[in-house]
Amino acid sequence: MTDQTSQTDRVLAEGVDEEPVESNRRLFTGRAYRFIAALAFVYAAFHMAALNGLSVSGLIASPWSIQATLAEREAQAGFEELRAALGPEGEAFTGNSMRRLLALAEEVAPTAENTAEITALSTAIETAQAEAAELRRSAREIQSTWADRLPFLPTLPMEPWNFRMVHIAGALVLGFMMFAAHTFPPATAPPTRETRTLTLVAAALAVPALVAGATTIGFVQFLNSGQTMEMGGRVLWMSQSDVPEAFADAYSWVYGREIWWFGVPLLLATFGGIVTGWFERRERDRFAASDLVLGICAVVVAMYLIPIYSTAARNAVGTPQVPIGVAFAATAGSALILELTRRVAGMALVVITGVFLVYTFTAHLLPSILRVEVPYTWQRFFGTVYSDVGILGTTTAVSSTYIILFIIFAAFLQASKVGDYFVNFAFAMAGRARGGPAKVAIFASGLMGMINGTSAGNVVATGSLTIPLMKKVGYKPKTAGAIEAAASTGGQIMPPIMGAGAFIMAEVTGIPYQEIAAAAIIPAILYFVSIYFMVDFEAAKLGMRGMREDELPKLRKLARQVFLFIPIVILIAALFMGYSVIRAGTLATAAAAVVSWLTPYRMGLRSIAKAFEIAGIMSIQIIAVCACAGIIVGVISLTGVGARFSNLLLDLAGVSQLLALFFAMCIAILLGMGMPTTAAYAVAAAVVAPGLVALGIPLLTAHFFVFYFAVVSAITPPVALASYAAAGISGANPMETSVDSFKIGLAAFVVPFMFFYNSALLMDGTWVEILRAGATATVGVYLLAAGVLGWFMGARTVWFLRIGLVLAALSMIEGGWLTDLVGISIAAAVYLVQRLVQPAAGTVLPVRGAD
Known part of the structure; x- marks a missing residue:
């Protein structure tokens, strides 16, 4: 495998750990990258196997299992032949009992004309049955033997908490190992004494990490001893004052070792590794010891929590009697999650999480609605948050199943070049229109959004092609970046994947995924239609041209490759046919590999391994972010701040329901700033959605309202992730780009209010109601786009007419017959007045905005 800087771009957040100039010169060492590639492959392949019920020991025993299956089929074939050989008695035989048929053959054979044939068939069936039974027994023994020989390999399917802890620990180890192997060109000056000292300190931190690991191994052996069979249910979750005298000495020994030989060394290594990593990273040109220490700590946390949660001590989670070791491990695990999140997703989510953590321990000092x-x-909180209440809850449950599966699917599509086909198809469809590259960005982002999990990732995937072309035809750099950011953000609303937010919504609400995906169709279309109108009107105002035919791929040639859509079609069809999400995703992934054989990019074993490797690397960011969001969700659940916010919304609704919705919109956007889609929705749903439901809003509408605005937070200043990613490609100022992307997406901001007032936009109603609602909503976003940009019916619009267009659009939000009629009437009046005041034909209007 070659050393490529681009291998890290999916994981390392720009400007997080290094200066911007240094961040563009990241390198990997060859041997280290081979190790990381193998680790990423194992991580992704483990999830695919676990989600489909496969295991290593089962794979080793598979030859015996296959032979047993063949023997069983041979016996079944003999069963049918024996029935035929028995003549009338066989025809009268009913059922599938092999034993009954053999008994019948034994009765009939002595008097039958074909006694030899019946006897031979009976003997063959009995032999095949015995062989199959022996092979099955051998397979079970082999599987059990290898499971004992490889105790570090989990038995699948795993218990949910254990699986999620392995999921998080694997991402932490993979992420920190990538940073550890990540080097810089050597500095011209030799290493200083301070640099050497820092490296030695970082390396020395491995000692307490290994001490904590060794103590964990001893503690696990202690848990498995006979004494702890008694202690496990009676002592381990008691406070020291509650321990019976008979167990006092043993308890003191366990308690002391948990603190001084496990907890303190683990926290020392964790926080020491984090702090030294902040400094060591800037000047190193070799493997980073501090990141290696953090990887060891991640393993130790999982090694401790998995066995302890397998005992009765798990019952103490959420109570003051939670074991002290659990609190130490959870504190270290939370710190590791926050540090990896900082590195791969920036400071925004970490700061928000920090605010919630501070709130947890200071809420009793606050006034009024925020008071707890x-x-x-400390012991009770961290002993609780590292459970299904927080980190191991909904966000990690979804990331360990649906999200990782669809990341693997996206990696297979990338390896089979289906993603490139999406972009080329968009160029062929929209490239010739005015402002062609901008419209290509809309089409390509919609297609890529079907399989991409983040808006920023969508920007990188399509913007690297569309942004330079937009600049080439005359768009300013900030406008080109803004268009791509706005379009890519809409990809997170596009079914079937919807930035993985749909899976979290299904988990939280209990609404079937298929219903959520269907409800998203019209809002997603309206989003892209609104962006299309904004882009088209801007192109018309600036006199933009389309791309020349010789600059575009041939649509006819692409039409012959339409089979590349087969994996997407299979995914959607399987989901709506009632298959589980796991089965549908697995089938679609397999289809991507099969379809590749119809192209020059055939996926052999090496390509499949590469796809798993890419998936493992791609998953680091989203897994860290979901785990970090789990901390926030845990705080919200434990402190009850969500219920308090619901009461606040109810109070506002007493004044004005529209005011309550506007406030909910602002909170959802604010909480979503700086976060990927999954984390943004998970946090906003925990705070805002319960309040909306308390207002009497239907569950799906409330959650989709929150989800929509959590998504568009990616283009809302001041922290707009998608806009910042686009600005990095276009070379524009990030803040100016985010302001422009907000303006371009402004028409889309009314869509959630539309489906709040008219649920037909969420596929809730008759087809006539749905079609009418979709048509009037399209007119509404058209009028709003025209009013915002000042271009209506092929001509510039003066300021007072623009106000009229905005009023017409707003009047159509409610979706009633009367309000729609008012909106259309205002728009018609604006058109008539515009015909009277617009410049005469042939008048040359100034072109603004072009370079």
């Missing part, structure tokens, strides 16, 4: 009467202790 009984404060949480």
Whole structure:
């Protein structure tokens, strides 16, 4: 495998750990990258196997299992032949009992004309049955033997908490190992004494990490001893004052070792590794010891929590009697999650998480609605948050199943070049229109959004092609970046994947995924239609041209490759046919590999391994972000701040329901700033959605309202991830790009209010109601786009007419017959007045905005 800087771009957040100039010169060492590639492959392949119920020991035993299956089929074939050989008695035989048929053959054979044939068939069936039974027994023994020989390999399917802890620990190890192997060109000056000292300190931190690991191994052996069979249910979750005298000495030994030989060394290594990593990273040109220490700590946390949660001590989670070791491990695990999130997703989510953590321990000091009467202790809080209440809850449950599966699917599509086909198809369809590259960005982002999990990732995937072309035809750099950011953000609303937010929504609400995906169709179309109108009107105002025919791929040639859509079609069809999401995703992934054989990019074993490797690397960011969001969700659940916010919305609704919705929109956008789609929705749903449901809003409408605005937070200043990613490609100022992308997406901001007032836009109603709602909503976003940009019916619009167009659009939000009629009437009046005041034909208007 070659050393390529681009291998890291999916994981390392720009400007997080290094200066911007240094961040563009990241390198990997060859041997280190081979190790990381193998680790990423194993991580992704493990998830695919686990989600489909496969295991290594089962794979080793598979030859015996296959032979047993063949023997069983041979016996079944003999069964049918024996029935035929028995003549009338065989025809009268009913059922599928092999034993009954053999008994019948034994009765009939002595008097039958074909006694030899019946006897031979009976003997063959009995032999095949015995062989199959022996092979099955051998397979079970082999599987059990290898499971004992490879104790570090989990038995599948795993218990959910254990699986999620392995999921998080694997991402932490993979992420920190990538950073550890990540070097810089050597500095011209030799290493200083301070640099050497820092490296030695970082390396020395491996000692407490290994001490904690060794203590964990000893503690696991202690848990498996006979004494702890008694202690496990009676002592381990008691406070020291509650321990019976008979167990006092043993408890003191366990308690002391948990603190001084496990907890303190683990926290020392964790926080020491984090702090030294901040400094060591800037000047190193070799493997980073601090990141290696953090990887060891991640393993130790999982090694401790998995066995301890397998005992009765798990019952103490959420109570003051939670074991002290659990609190230490959870604190270290939370710190590791926050540090990896900082590196791969920036500071925004980490700062928000920090605010929630501070709130947890200071809420009893705050006034009014934010006050929590009984404060949480450190031990109780962290002993609870690293459970299904927080980190191991909904966000990680989804990332460990649906998200990782669809990342693997996206990696297979990337390896089979289906993603390139999407972009080329968009160029062929929209490239010739005015402002062609901008419209290509819309089409390509919609297609890529079907398989991409983040808006920023969508920007990188399509913007690297569309942004330079937009600049070439005359768009300013900030406008080109803004268009791509706005279009890519809409990809997160596009079914079937919807930035993985649909899966979290299904998990939280209990609404079937198929219903959520169907409900998203019209809002997604309206989003892209609104962006299309904004881009088209801007291109018309600036006199933009389309791309020349010789600059575009041939649509006829692309039409012959339409079979590349087969994996997407299979995914959608399987989902709506009632297959589970896991089965549908697995079938679509397999289809991507099969379809590649119809192209020059055939996926052999090496390409499949590469796809798993890419998936493992791509998954680091989203897994870290989901785990970090789990901390916030845990705080919200434990402190009850979500219920308090619901009461606030109810109070606002008493004044004005529209005011309550506007406030909910602002909170959803604010909480989503700086976060990928999954984390943005998970946090906003925990705070905002319960309040909307309390207002009497249907569950799906409330959650989709929150989801929509959590998504568009990616283009909302001041922290707009998609806009910042686009600005990095276009070379524009990030803040100016985010302001422009917000303006371009402004028409889309009314869509959630539309489906709030008219649920037909969420496929809730008759087909006539749905079609009418879709048509009037399209007119509404057209009028709003025309009013915002000042271009209506092929001509510039003066300021007072633009106000009229905006009023016409707003009047159509409710979706009633009367309000729609008012909106259309205002628009018609604007058109008539515009015909009277617009410049005469042939008048040359100034072109603004072009270079």
